[in-house]
Amino acid sequence: MINVVGIGPGDLKMMTFQAKEAIDNSQVIVGYKTYINLIKPILSDKEIVSNGMKQEIERCKEAIEIAKTGKIVAVISSGDAGVYGMAGLILELLEVEKLDLKVNIIPGVTASTAAAALLGSPLMHDYCHISLSDLLTPMDLIEKRVELASQGDFVICFYNPRSKGREHHLERAFELIKKYKSADTVVGIVKNAAREDEEKIITTLEAIDYTLVDMTSIVIVGNNSTYKADDLMITPRGYKI
Amino acid sequence: MINVVGIGPGDLKMMTFQAKEAIDNSQVIVGYKTYINLIKPILSDKEIVSNGMKQEIERCKEAIEIAKTGKIVAVISSGDAGVYGMAGLILELLEVEKLDLKVNIIPGVTASTAAAALLGSPLMHDYCHISLSDLLTPMDLIEKRVELASQGDFVICFYNPRSKGREHHLERAFELIKKYKSADTVVGIVKNAAREDEEKIITTLEAIDYTLVDMTSIVIVGNNSTYKADDLMITPRGYKI
Known part of the structure; x- marks a missing residue:
């Protein structure tokens, strides 16, 4: 068994x-x-x-x-x-x-919801997971998915966002996202979620420092309603409050 | 607190x-x-x-x-x-x-990965969550996301797929999906995951009986590599085995 x-x-x-x-x-x-x-x-x-x-x-x-x-x-x-x-x-x-x-x-x-809990509530609306590793998936399919998810204004969780040998995949993905999402879209990064040296960063598509992202990171790109409040990243569910 | x-x-x-x-x-x-x-x-x-x-x-x-x-x-x-x-x-x-x-x-x-574990391994590649409830989200945005996710050949998990008052949303979503995904794409349904009366059904876009789906269900639509083997729904990660 x-x-x-x-x-x-x-x-x-x-x-x-x-x-x-x-x-x-x-x-x-x-x-x-x-x-x-x-x-x-x-x-x-x-x-x-x-x-x-x-x-x-x-x-x-x-x-x-x-x-x-x-x-x-x-x-x-x-x-x-x-x-x-x-x-x-x-x-x-x-x-x-x-x-x-x-x-x-x-x-x-899973890593995305663990990271989300640290960031606040970024995954409260439709979202997707995309792995940026091209070891097992052709890069053109990854890029196609990044573009379509951005067009649909999904919240996007990137698994395997950056490592030695894949240093520019996240940057390339963000270039594609910026064709559809505003440059000030909120981005959350969590490194080592629920492990020693856990760290979170809330930034934007435009302001991100890619070198802060490594293989242990999950990167979450918000939708067009996602906002930053203090040290939290919040995607509204749509309730009138 | x-x-x-x-x-x-x-x-x-x-x-x-x-x-x-x-x-x-x-x-x-x-x-x-x-x-x-x-x-x-x-x-x-x-x-x-x-x-x-x-x-x-x-x-x-x-x-x-x-x-x-x-x-x-x-x-x-x-x-x-x-x-x-x-x-x-x-x-x-x-x-x-x-x-x-x-x-x-x-x-x-979360419900999608709990349902996936019962079905086999349908979420081994890029996937998205879409809620089919239009209580808080306009139907045209939901439909746009369904189309874009299908175009990108994401595995799609539907939350709130069907209920009284929303009896035809899933059917409408499947019509849109079939514009991009083959009619024999594997579909998994899990009702009452991890509760009494848990039930799973593996079917296809074309063969689904919508009346089997209710509010307690998660519906997972595979990508173009997803296959059925015995009573399992498997999405390959891409390893050469």
């Missing part, structure tokens, strides 16, 4: 009871080493299989091999396992192999 | 430790009666203020009045408090009144 567990953004308190229980009930814990470290305090004497970034396929294959031996395996994702996480890969691999292993997907608090 | 608490989709196990702690630490619990009932077992002897649907403004104003007296108040939202929930309204009301009350927003597992 495989439990694919979304552990939430990082802080153990932001894990669900169900996620904790699934980890407690598993014999082997498989995950990216950074995420394993986040939950170390609750792993006690479990067998741990961890590896580095970009090794997702090997990691999931290994989890499946272990589960085939009859052990209960927990595959760890940060945030929600089904949002750019490990749930899809596990199910895809099982489907290719036509294996009939039991899989439980345990949802968690 | 006000804790705006996302309790997750319904099952107490899908609440975070932080949400439980915030409720435990609050003296008065304010919420829509259906959500209060979901968490009744953990409210023990708390003072409870609950009311019905469409009374969100009254409810939040009442929470603020109680908090002004110095009591610690928890305002309950299902799912994540910041996703079409109570977080925005509380912050907006405080901003209008220029009140300096401390507010903690406690995120939770």
Whole structure:
């Protein structure tokens, strides 16, 4: 059996009871080493299989091999396992192999809503998630989605906004957004949400300092009603108050 | 002090430790009666203020009045408090009144990712949330967003997809989607996610029976790579496996 567990953004308190229980009930814990470290305090004497970034396929294959031996395996994702996480890969691999292993997907608090809670309430209206990583998605499709989401005045949450090797994707995205959204549209950045060194910045499309954004950041671009009030980013739901 | 608490989709196990702690630490619990009932077992002897649907403004104003007296108040939202929930309204009301009350927003597992976990892994690629309720949003903006999201081949999660008085919004949305997405695009429906009578249906844009969808449902429309395998809905992340 495989439990694919979304552990939430990082802080153990932001894990669900169900996620904790699934980890407690598993014999082997498989995950990216950074995420394993986040939950170390609750792993006690479990067998741990961890590896580095970009090794997702090997990691999931290994989890499946272990589960085939009859052990209960927990595959760890940060945030929600089904949002750019490990749930899809596990199910895809099982489907290719036509294996009939039991899989439980345990949802968690995803990075965008964790970041939003720190910023205020930026996600109170229709929004979208776009990953700016072009490792698995062609850049032209990413750009097309950025343009269409901007045209529709969606609030936009960027996952994987910037890293070494992708230093200019966010800047390029903002250029496209500015074709449709005003340059003073409110932008929220949260770094290391619910982890040590958590940091939030509220700025605008025009004033952003891109160098403040890194791989651990979520960037949320507001819609045309989003406003800044003190240190909060608020998107109105539309109530007449 | 006000804790705006996302309790997750319904099952107490899908609440975070932080949400439980915030409720435990609050003296008065304010919420829509259906959500209060979901968490009744953990409210023990708390003072409870609950009311019905469409009374969100009254409810939040009442929470603020109680908090002004110095009591610690928890305002309950299902799912994540910041996703079409109570977080925005509380912050907006405080901003209008220029009140300096401390507010903690406690995120939770939102309905879309809870539904996704039951369906398989439909949200593994870029997706958006669109509410089909036109109580607070003009129908032409909703329709514009549906068209643009379809053009961008986003996975689309519909909140508030269908209710009395809005019986044909989903059908109208699907007509628009079919201008851009193939009629055999996979569609997942989850009713009462993580509650009694939970039910899931995997169908297509063309084959859907709209009458199966109600107010408690989340409807997820796949992208052009989403497929059905047995009773699962899978959106590939893009790995070469």
